[in-house]
Each structure stands twice: as structure tokens, then as C-alpha cells.
Amino acid sequence: MRKKVLFAWLLLLTITTRAQETFPVNGVAEPKASCYAFTNATIVKDAATSISNATMIVRDGKITAVGAALTIPADAMIIDCKGKFIYPSFIDLYAEYGMPVAQRTQGGFNFNAPAQITSNQKGAYGWNQAIRTDVQGVRIFAGDNVKAKALRESGFGAALTHQRDGIARGTGVFVSLSDSKENKTVLKEKASAHYSFNKGTSTQSYPGSIMGSISLLRQTYLDAQWYKNNPAAEGVNLSLRFWNEQQTLPQIFEANDKWAVVRADKIGDEFGVQYIMKAGGNEYQRVAEMAGTKATFILPLNYPAAMDIEDPLDARFVSLTDMKHWEMAPANAAMFEKAGISFVLTTSDLRDARQFLTNLRKAIEYGLSESKALEALTKTPATVLGMYDVVGSLEAGKIANFLITSGPVFAEKTTIYQNWVQGEKYSVKDELWNDVKGIYNLTINTPGGTKTFVLDVKNSTTASVIGKDTLTGRFTFDGKQVRLNFPEAKGSRNNIRLSGIANDNLWSGVGDDVNGGRFTWTAVYSKETTVKPDSTRSKPPVKIGAVTYPFNGYGYTEMPKQETILIKNATVWTNEKEGVLQNTDVLIKNGKIAAVGKNLSDAGAKVIDGTGKHVTAGIIDEHSHIAAASINEGGQSVTSEVRITDNLNPEDINIYRQLSGGVTSSHILHGSANTIGGQTQLIKLRWGANDEGLKFQNWPGYIKFALGENVKRSSSQQNNRFPDSRMGVSQVLIDAFTRARDYEASWKKYDEEKKKNPKATAPRRDLELDALVEILNKKRFITCHSYVQSEITDILRVADKFGFTLNTFTHILEGYKVADKMKAHGANASTFSDWWNYKMEVVDAIPYNASIMQQVGINVAINSDDAEMARHLNHEAAKSVKYGGMSEEDALKMVTLNPAKMLRVDDRVGSIKVGKDADIVLWSDHPLSIYAKAEKTIVDGIVYYDREKDKQLRLDIAKERARLMAKMIGEKRMGMPTVPFAPSMEIMHTCSDHNHSHGLLVVDADELNQNSNQ
Structure with missing residues (x-):
């Protein structure tokens, strides 16, 4: 169909509305009202409603009417949109647009550096500077025309933005993406509250782990509830006041990972909060768990690029997990749609916002429907913010944020011509608005006679003049004026020049021949250019691998x-x-x-x-650090509030490896960075289960204590965290349990007062002291990292003083020296078979330790504290047969029945x-x-490891790796973007890890088990 040419003055006209305002005018004010009528368009009001040959009226930056047969106001500027589409502009809920970038510095818990124990924020704020509820996005927002332009060119007209810094990040502001002053672009001042597990620029030592971040959030919820009663002891705490004020806003949590989503959701469930989850792109790997959160997700479209792995030595360092994710990541949104999970789409995580539409089209190619994509960019984000009455569709009364496109907005060849924001036009590819492509009859009227040609216009910059020969000319069309230069004959350097005006189907003007002679010309539209049918086949459906549980080569497609x-x-x-x-x-x-x-x-x-x-x-490992995202929270001397259960990692390949060594249960301990560490978690190695599925149900809670060098940081020359000596360790314990007694007494007093006065004020609930009170009441049991006889004796005295029992001494390499005292106290021992001389505390270790303690009458276990050694704990137990003359049955019990007894689960395993x-x-x-x-x-009763099946899995892994490597290499050879090879990393934890992000480079994290127990 021939598309009419729009007059240039209509295209270029921009009229601003100037109502009364507080800003002065430097010059002459031009208070003009603006009204536009966009006619003859296909108007997509929302994902479910489209109107053909429709009109939209916009006045003073707002839509006043949308319909098929509207009366156009007399003062309206008519813009003919025949053949074009109008869509609502997109909304981004996770932009960082207009926000100052927080300066990130080194800080946090570092074993070899001084610790910043207290907050360095000045003012009446809370104790932890990662709680930044005082930050208000509207106060620090500053428009950025460059970034706004990039977002507009990708179709966005509004964005929710906040400063991404801290665990509690304050409020976000909802703004339009116009270039007007900030006071005009702010659509909602306090639109959202934001959270994460990342403490950001805080240099405070606590938290130093995911566990610590979770505990800080949980404690802050409790503190804020307590603060509502205006406790005199707290005075003014602006951090808690702002926290409480922000709870009525949409609560957005930056998780960035499937398991982090699960962790955040549990916090929300505990405190009655429904988070909106910012995803990371791997959530399709656990869709059932994502659906279970009932959350709306903010999905980025940042896909991993194919790696350059043509060198086979490079390829072997890339895990199957990473290759599978590369292939399947674009299907994330489609899988969410199939599962019925609410989501929006964001430019977040993209290096350049201009990649958004390309990546979105890839998501559609992988199964996302266009209607759901549009809904996720318009109605859903507006609804999430409670702003659907303002933006998100094309309806009367809403802000005039809309796109004008050449076709369906997500089609590969569609062009966005304009993006109107608050009724103001922003050109994207405005120069392509007028489609002059077609066949024209060109007539040149020279003094010597009339010459006729066929003019074949390809686009606004290319045309051919067809006479005896086909002559390629230089053609330009700016919406009004036409210019054409072409050679008089093939191979000639002499050009005929034409210039004129386009008036719908008739072009006319004047020209010069090669001799400078003047002539007139006309060109009349004849027909559309004949387009040859596309001989290429349509793209076949994208074929991708299967999601497995866990997401690696040893996972199951069905549990x-x-x-x-x-x-x-x-x-x-x-x-x-x-x-x-x-x-x-x-x-x-x-x-x-x-x-x-x-x-x-x-x-x-x-x-x-x-x-x-x-x-x-099954073998039971009493002391392990596998299957956890972080192990140590070393920011303080006492961190009994943190819990291993909060950061389990069900996809740790060590679960499978240890199954191959006969391990069926593992006791996952906090590390040994502080005197009183975190709460532990006993798990069953149910490979493929989620974090809840791993947990050994209905077992009594345990907690990790530690003594000696790790606690007092003997190897650190800059330690400023108390304690700094073994005496100090003892004092930390005495102080902690004294506080716990007082805390328990305050609650008992409150319980009595409440009977008389139902409005009595409750004490502040303290998660750290809750755990210690559980110890005093024999509801939580201690496993204590220990080496030296003197400190073992000392902690036994502290325990006797406060009336609690050291359930288990772990490591306990000098246990043979104090076995009688341990026996009298009622302690168990979980030790190594023959570890020796790896630090000063163990120079007196002997391989007879386990046998001696057993002979005294102590219940003894052999543990691993090491992901590799756990695969052959049966061999470690056998060493006591050799060294100590222990019977074979008793040796086997040290890795089966004895740890079950010390973990109080021997009635079941x-x-x-x-x-x-x-x-x-x-x-x-x-x-x-x-x-x-x-x-x-x-x-x-479930076979989680089968050696014969394992052999087949290895063949399947090799086949799948070969397929994916070929696919990656094919991307490179087709000229698609690739990135340099990067080895896959695997996190391996030990008792002494002092950072939560240790990584160990491995040769393919999925395939290291290839030689396990062979």
C-alpha cells in the first residue's frame, strides 16, 4: 500500500506546554497549548486490545481520547500515521538511571586487616551502615539526557530508579524519560523500597557473609517492630524510622540468583512481606521454586555470550553447567510465562540499553509470546507500582507516553520512528518515517525534448534510474525535499542533477543537465517495488537441552x-x-x-x-562445609544469630561426589572465625532436591563454637577485634552467657507483667541471645572447634559455671590429654584420623588419639572438614584399626553410628x-x-548414586559437551559475538575460610567426579 508523505513542518514541529510554574523565564515566554491528533494508525492500547485505522488525541502531555471515529479538535495538529503502529512506551522497574554511582571501596571482614566494628555514618542512625533507609531516590535523582536517550531508543518512556548500594537501600523514584527538568519528570517520589544481600559500599566488618546479611535483615525487621513503641533506651533511630515508613511501599529485592530468590522469600514469609524479586537470569533452572514464592519477578535479558573454545585445552576448563546456561538463558522469560509466573522485563545488567530489543526478540524466538512481552513492559510494571492509572496503556487520562513504529513493535524489521514522552516527541529514527520506496515514472522536460525513465526508489537514500541502462544514483529525501544525481550514461562521470518537492504521489522540481542546461521534471508514483519472495526457510523452532536437577551433567530430568x-x-x-x-x-x-x-x-x-x-x-560426616554459599561470619566475636540453613547450596557437586563415597548425611558447620559462630545444619545428601529437601528434618539445633588461633587471629598482625588471646576467648564466652541470662530474665519478667497488664512493653528480641538462651535451656547443642588441652579445660569450666554441656569437641587433636575431663563432662569427640603439623596448635597430634579417647569411654567420630576427604571417610576410620588396634566394627561406627549419636539422630540412622x-x-x-x-x-530408600548409572552419565556428559561445544564454535564461525574463554569456578569451603567468596579453579566443576573412587 502506498504510504502518504507527511509534510516536513508537521514532522519537525515541537510545541511545549508552559503552564504557570515557579521557574523564571530568561527571555520571552511562549505559553502555547499543544494538541495533536494521530490519525489512521493501528493503535495497540494494551497487550489485549488493538484498534485499526484509529485516532489518538493528545493534549497538554496527556491522552484525551483513543478510538476509531473520533472528532478531531479544531486546534489539533494532525499527524497522519497511515501504515504505522502506536504502542504504549515501555516501563523499566530496575534502571539505575539518574542515580549517582556509589563509590565502592575495600572493606568488610578481612582476616589480615583491622576490622571496622562500628558504623562510620554520622548522625542519629542505626548501628550498621549497610542499612541505608535514609537514602531517598528523589533527593539524589538527576536527569541524564545521554542515558535517557539510550533508554528511549529501546522503547522506554518511564523508569523506576534507585541507588544500588546496601542491604536496605532506601526508596526508589519513578520518573519519565523526558529531557525536562526533574520536577516535571518525577511521576512518583517514593515509589518503592529496595533490598539486597550485598552490603555495597559499607566498610563495616559485619556482615561478611550471606548468612550475616540475612541475619541483619531479620534483626532489622524485629528492631523496627520494637522501635514502634518508642523505647527510651534507643532514643531517635532514623534508620528504623525510615524503615517503618517504607514498609507500605512495593518491596523490591535484588536477588540475582535462583537460590538467593528462595532465601529472600523466606525472609519475606517470616515477616509477612511479599517481595518483588529482581532476578539474575538462571531462575528457569528452578521454576517450581520460583512459582512457590508468589512473587512478581523483574527479569533481565542479559544473556551469556558464546565463548571462544576452539582450543580443546580451553574447552575442558568450561563446565557443562556454564555451557548449558549459555544455551538456555534466553528461554528464562518463556519458561516463566509457561509456568504462569508474573514478571516484568528490564534493561538492567545490560552493558548497553540498546541491546534490549535484540535480546527481547531472542527471548521471543525462544518461546516468549509477544503479548506477554508487551504486558511485561507496560501494564504489569505500572500495576506493580500502583501507577496503572497514569501509565502502562493508551487510555484517556493517562500520560502520553507512546511509540510510533513501522510495524508490530517486536518484529525483527520494525523501526521505532518516535518515542513520545509526556506528550513531547523524541526522534529515534524519524528520518525513516516516510517510506518512499516504490516505482515512479520520471519525466524530464529539456529544450531538446522529453525524456522518460523509470525511477526505482529503494529507500530514502538509494535509487536507480532505468532507461537504456540501469544507472545507480545518489538519492536523498528528508520528508519534503527530493534530490537525485545520476550519470548521463553508464560509466560517465557527468551527472544529471534534480531537486524538487514531494507532494504526496507527485514529485516535481528543476534540474541541470551535464552542460548546465536548466530543465523541469516530474515523478509520478506508479506502484510498489516488487519484492522477491523470500527463498530462505523460516527459522526452525529453537532446540535446547533439558533442565536438570541439579543443573549439571549429573542431574535428573525427573527426581x-x-x-x-x-x-x-x-x-x-x-x-x-x-x-x-x-x-x-x-x-x-x-x-x-x-x-x-x-x-x-x-x-x-x-x-x-x-x-x-x-x-x-550410610556414612555420616559430623564436620563438613559443603553445600553452603558461605561458611564464616567473622565480623564479630559472637554471631550466634547466623544460620547455615539460610544459605544452603543444593547444587554443590560435592554432594554427588560424596554420595559416590558412601556418605548419606553431613553436618554443615559454621567456620571457626569467631568464638561463638553460627547455627549449623544437618543435611541428607538428597542430590537434586532444593534447600528444604536437603534438610534432615526434626533434629535438635546445633551451633558452632571455636577456640584458639583462628578466633584470636594469631596469624594477623593487625587484629583489632576482641579477643586477642586465649584468656580473651574465655571472657567472650562468659560475657555472652551472662548477657543471655539477663536477656532470659527480662523476658520472664515481661511474661509475668503481661499477665497483669496486657499492654506491657516487650523487650527487644535479639536473635543472637535467643540462640544462647536455647543452649542454656538444652534446646541447642554445641560443637566446638578445639585443639589445645588448656583451652579445652577452660571452656569446660565456663560450661560448668553456666550449666550447659559441650556436646561435641571437633578437631580435638589433644583430646587424648584431657579425655578423662571430657568423659566426666559428657562430651563427644569428632576428630581427624592422622592430621598433624599443619599449624602450631597441632604439633602434639598423634594418630592414636581416636583410639585413646574411645578407650576412655568417649563417643568418637572421624570427620572430614574437607570436601575431598569426605569421599573416603571409611578409609580414614580404618586407620584406627592400624594405629590403635581398634576393632573393625568400632572403626566403622566412627563414621556411621557414633556421629549419629552425637547428632542425636541415632534413632533414625x-x-x-x-x-x-x-x-x-x-x-x-x-x-x-x-x-x-x-x-x-x-x-x-532412593538410589541417589549408582555406579553403573554413573558410567552412562559420563558418556552422556561427553556427548552433551560435544554438542554444546560445536554449537558455540558454530556461533563464532557464523560471525556471532563471542567472548574470550573463561574457566568455570567452583567454591570450596573449609573450616578456616575467612571470606564467603573463596573460589577454587577446577577442571570442569561437573566432571571432576570422573575418577571418584575408581
């Missing part, structure tokens, strides 16, 4: 199920009074051990021949007994032999 399993004719190590049973059967049913004996049968059972093989209870959980291992050989391999590791 394994409980089975009825009958192991026949094996040697069974019961760990019970029956001892070791030869040629015995074990029946597993409904996740429990159903029967142990000879000649068992079950018609529905899967039968496994155990001839020549051994069955034991640790031995082969009817009724206990079916956590068992089928070994190829004697379980204490170095030749023994775990053939099957079963947890709750």
Missing part, C-alpha cells in the same frame, strides 16, 4: 523415586548387637529398613544380588535396623578396604 529394594546374600554390618551378618538380605520399603534376615522375599521389590558385597549404614531410615550403602568389598567402592548409595 528419582522411592523404591522397594531387596538386597540379597550380602555381608551386612548392622552396627547393632547382631554384629556382622553373613549371607544376609536387607529389604527396603517406603524409605525404611523393612526387614533384615535370610531368604527374604517381596514380590514388588527390585532385587539386587549382594553376593560377595557388603552393606553398611547410623545402623541397619528395622524401622530406621533406609540410608545404606552397597559396597563392592570390605567397607574398610582401600579397594571398596560404593556401588549404590541409598537415602530414604
Whole structure:
């Protein structure tokens, strides 16, 4: 269809509205009212409503009417949009537009540097400078024309912006993206409240871990609730006051990762807050968990680029997980749509906002519907902010934020001509507004006669003149004036020059021939250019790999199920009074051990021949640091409020590796950076489960204490955190429990007062002291990092003074020196088999330690404290047979029944007994032999590790890696953008890690298990 030419003066006209305002005018004021009528357009009012051949009236920056047969006001400037589309401009809920960048400096907890214990923020603010509720986005917002232009060119007309700094970040401001003064662009001053797990520019030592960030948020919620009663002891606390004021706003949490989303949601659930989650792009890997949050998500479209891995040596350092994510990340939004999860889209995380539409079209290619994409950029973000009556669709009364495009807005060849913001036009590709493409009959009237040509206009810059020859000319069209230069003949350097005015289908003007002779000319539109049919095939549906749980080569597309399993004719190590049973059967049913004996049968059972093989209870690692995102919160001497359970990492490959070594449960401890560390978490190695699925349910809570060099930072020359000596460690314990007693007494007093006065004021709830009171009341149990006999003796005295028990001494390499005192106290011992001389505290360690303590009557376990050693704890236990003459059964108990006892779960695990959980291992050989391999590791009656299946998985991994590598290399060869090879990283934690972000470079994190226990 021929598209009419719009007069240039209509295209270029911009009229501003100047109502009465406080700003003075330097010159002559021009108070003009502005009214526009956009006619003959396809108007997409919202994702569900489109009107053909429609008109939209805009007056004074607002839409006054939208419809198909409107009466156009007499004063309206008519803009003919025939053949064009009008859409509502997009809304970005996570821009950093107009905000000063917070200056990031080194700080936080560093083992070898002085700690900043208190806040350095001046004023009546809270104790932690990562709580920045005093920041108000509207006060620091300053328009940025350069960034606004980039956003407008991607279709955006409004944005929610805030300063991304801190754990609580204050308020965001909702602004339009016009170039007007800030007072005109601010649409909502306090539009949102913002949070994260990142403390940002704070140089304060606490928090120094994800656990600490979570605890700080939880404590701040509690403190803010308490502060509402205006406690005299607190005085004025502006941080808490602003916090309370901001709770009625939309609450936006920057998670940036699927598991961080889960962690944030739990905080929200605890305090009755529904967060809006800023995602990171990997959330499709756990869609069920994302749906379970009931949150609206802010989804970035920042996809990883293909890596240059043509060198096979480079390729082997890239994990399958990273390659799978590269392939599947563009499907994130589509998977959210399929799952019915509410979401909006953002330019956040993109290096350049101009990449947005390209990446959005890729998301559509991967399955996102265009209607959902439009809704996620208009109605949903406006609704989230409570601003849908102002923006988000094209309806009367709303701000005139809209796009004029050449076609459907997400189509690959569609052009955004203009982006109108608050009724003001911003050109994007305005020069392409007039589509003059077509065939014209060109007539040149010279003194010597009339010449006719066919003029084939390709676009606004290219045309061909067709006579005897086809002559390529230089053509320009600016919306009104036409200019054409073309050679008089093929190969000639002499040009004929034409200039004229376009008036709809008729162009006319004057020209000069090669001799300077003047002539007139006309060009009459004949027909559209004939477009050759596209001979290329349409793009086939994008094929991507499957999501697995966990998201690596050893994951499941569907989680394994409980089975009825009958192991026949094996040697069974019961760990019970029956001892070791030869040629015995074990029946597993409904996740429990159903029967142990000879000649068992079950018609529905899967039968496994155990001839020549051994069955034991699953190994329990009493001291581990796997499966956690952070281990140490060392910012303070006492951090009993932090919890390992808050930052479990279910996708740690070490879970699978340790299953291959027969481990079925692990006690995940806080590290040893401080005297009283964090609360621990016992897990079952249910590979593929989420964080809740890992937890060993209904077990009593434990907590980590530590003594000695790590606590007093013997290796740090700049330590300024108390304590600095072993005496100081003792004093920290005495002070902490004294405070806990006083705290408990204050609550008891309150409970009594409340009976008389229901309006009695409750004490401030303190998460740190809550945990210590649980210890005093024998509801939480201690595992204590320890080495030297003197400090072991000292903490026993402190425990006796306050009436609590040290449940377990871990490491305890001088335990043989004080075994009698430990026995009298009732302590357990969890130790190493033969570790020695790795620091000064262990120079007196001996390999007979475990046997000596056992002979004294202490319940002894062998632990790992090491992700690698945990895979062969059976071998570590066997060393006591050699060094201490321990019986084989007692040695095996040190990694099965004994840790179950010290963890108070021996009624469920640790031995082969009817009724206990079916956590068992089928070994190829004697379980204490170095030749023994775990053939099957079963947890709750589910086979989570099968050596034969593992062999097939390795073949599948190799095949999948080859496919993805070929795909990546193909991207490079097709000229697509690639980035240099970058090795995959895996986080490995140990007891002494003093930062939560330690990384260990590995050769493919997914495939390190290739040689496990072979």
C-alpha cells in the first residue's frame, strides 16, 4: 500500500506546554497549548486490545481520547500515521538511571586487616551502615539526557530508579524519560523500597557473609517492630524510622540468583512481606521454586555470550553447567510465562540499553509470546507500582507516553520512528518515517525534448534510474525535499542533477543537465517495488537441552523415586548387637529398613544380588562445609544469630561426589572465625532436591563454637577485634552467657507483667541471645572447634559455671590429654584420623588419639572438614584399626553410628535396623578396604548414586559437551559475538575460610567426579 508523505513542518514541529510554574523565564515566554491528533494508525492500547485505522488525541502531555471515529479538535495538529503502529512506551522497574554511582571501596571482614566494628555514618542512625533507609531516590535523582536517550531508543518512556548500594537501600523514584527538568519528570517520589544481600559500599566488618546479611535483615525487621513503641533506651533511630515508613511501599529485592530468590522469600514469609524479586537470569533452572514464592519477578535479558573454545585445552576448563546456561538463558522469560509466573522485563545488567530489543526478540524466538512481552513492559510494571492509572496503556487520562513504529513493535524489521514522552516527541529514527520506496515514472522536460525513465526508489537514500541502462544514483529525501544525481550514461562521470518537492504521489522540481542546461521534471508514483519472495526457510523452532536437577551433567530430568529394594546374600554390618551378618538380605520399603534376615522375599521389590558385597549404614560426616554459599561470619566475636540453613547450596557437586563415597548425611558447620559462630545444619545428601529437601528434618539445633588461633587471629598482625588471646576467648564466652541470662530474665519478667497488664512493653528480641538462651535451656547443642588441652579445660569450666554441656569437641587433636575431663563432662569427640603439623596448635597430634579417647569411654567420630576427604571417610576410620588396634566394627561406627549419636539422630540412622531410615550403602568389598567402592548409595530408600548409572552419565556428559561445544564454535564461525574463554569456578569451603567468596579453579566443576573412587 502506498504510504502518504507527511509534510516536513508537521514532522519537525515541537510545541511545549508552559503552564504557570515557579521557574523564571530568561527571555520571552511562549505559553502555547499543544494538541495533536494521530490519525489512521493501528493503535495497540494494551497487550489485549488493538484498534485499526484509529485516532489518538493528545493534549497538554496527556491522552484525551483513543478510538476509531473520533472528532478531531479544531486546534489539533494532525499527524497522519497511515501504515504505522502506536504502542504504549515501555516501563523499566530496575534502571539505575539518574542515580549517582556509589563509590565502592575495600572493606568488610578481612582476616589480615583491622576490622571496622562500628558504623562510620554520622548522625542519629542505626548501628550498621549497610542499612541505608535514609537514602531517598528523589533527593539524589538527576536527569541524564545521554542515558535517557539510550533508554528511549529501546522503547522506554518511564523508569523506576534507585541507588544500588546496601542491604536496605532506601526508596526508589519513578520518573519519565523526558529531557525536562526533574520536577516535571518525577511521576512518583517514593515509589518503592529496595533490598539486597550485598552490603555495597559499607566498610563495616559485619556482615561478611550471606548468612550475616540475612541475619541483619531479620534483626532489622524485629528492631523496627520494637522501635514502634518508642523505647527510651534507643532514643531517635532514623534508620528504623525510615524503615517503618517504607514498609507500605512495593518491596523490591535484588536477588540475582535462583537460590538467593528462595532465601529472600523466606525472609519475606517470616515477616509477612511479599517481595518483588529482581532476578539474575538462571531462575528457569528452578521454576517450581520460583512459582512457590508468589512473587512478581523483574527479569533481565542479559544473556551469556558464546565463548571462544576452539582450543580443546580451553574447552575442558568450561563446565557443562556454564555451557548449558549459555544455551538456555534466553528461554528464562518463556519458561516463566509457561509456568504462569508474573514478571516484568528490564534493561538492567545490560552493558548497553540498546541491546534490549535484540535480546527481547531472542527471548521471543525462544518461546516468549509477544503479548506477554508487551504486558511485561507496560501494564504489569505500572500495576506493580500502583501507577496503572497514569501509565502502562493508551487510555484517556493517562500520560502520553507512546511509540510510533513501522510495524508490530517486536518484529525483527520494525523501526521505532518516535518515542513520545509526556506528550513531547523524541526522534529515534524519524528520518525513516516516510517510506518512499516504490516505482515512479520520471519525466524530464529539456529544450531538446522529453525524456522518460523509470525511477526505482529503494529507500530514502538509494535509487536507480532505468532507461537504456540501469544507472545507480545518489538519492536523498528528508520528508519534503527530493534530490537525485545520476550519470548521463553508464560509466560517465557527468551527472544529471534534480531537486524538487514531494507532494504526496507527485514529485516535481528543476534540474541541470551535464552542460548546465536548466530543465523541469516530474515523478509520478506508479506502484510498489516488487519484492522477491523470500527463498530462505523460516527459522526452525529453537532446540535446547533439558533442565536438570541439579543443573549439571549429573542431574535428573525427573527426581528419582522411592523404591522397594531387596538386597540379597550380602555381608551386612548392622552396627547393632547382631554384629556382622553373613549371607544376609536387607529389604527396603517406603524409605525404611523393612526387614533384615535370610531368604527374604517381596514380590514388588527390585532385587539386587549382594553376593560377595557388603552393606553398611550410610556414612555420616559430623564436620563438613559443603553445600553452603558461605561458611564464616567473622565480623564479630559472637554471631550466634547466623544460620547455615539460610544459605544452603543444593547444587554443590560435592554432594554427588560424596554420595559416590558412601556418605548419606553431613553436618554443615559454621567456620571457626569467631568464638561463638553460627547455627549449623544437618543435611541428607538428597542430590537434586532444593534447600528444604536437603534438610534432615526434626533434629535438635546445633551451633558452632571455636577456640584458639583462628578466633584470636594469631596469624594477623593487625587484629583489632576482641579477643586477642586465649584468656580473651574465655571472657567472650562468659560475657555472652551472662548477657543471655539477663536477656532470659527480662523476658520472664515481661511474661509475668503481661499477665497483669496486657499492654506491657516487650523487650527487644535479639536473635543472637535467643540462640544462647536455647543452649542454656538444652534446646541447642554445641560443637566446638578445639585443639589445645588448656583451652579445652577452660571452656569446660565456663560450661560448668553456666550449666550447659559441650556436646561435641571437633578437631580435638589433644583430646587424648584431657579425655578423662571430657568423659566426666559428657562430651563427644569428632576428630581427624592422622592430621598433624599443619599449624602450631597441632604439633602434639598423634594418630592414636581416636583410639585413646574411645578407650576412655568417649563417643568418637572421624570427620572430614574437607570436601575431598569426605569421599573416603571409611578409609580414614580404618586407620584406627592400624594405629590403635581398634576393632573393625568400632572403626566403622566412627563414621556411621557414633556421629549419629552425637547428632542425636541415632534413632533414625547410623545402623541397619528395622524401622530406621533406609540410608545404606552397597559396597563392592570390605567397607574398610582401600579397594571398596560404593556401588549404590541409598537415602530414604532412593538410589541417589549408582555406579553403573554413573558410567552412562559420563558418556552422556561427553556427548552433551560435544554438542554444546560445536554449537558455540558454530556461533563464532557464523560471525556471532563471542567472548574470550573463561574457566568455570567452583567454591570450596573449609573450616578456616575467612571470606564467603573463596573460589577454587577446577577442571570442569561437573566432571571432576570422573575418577571418584575408581
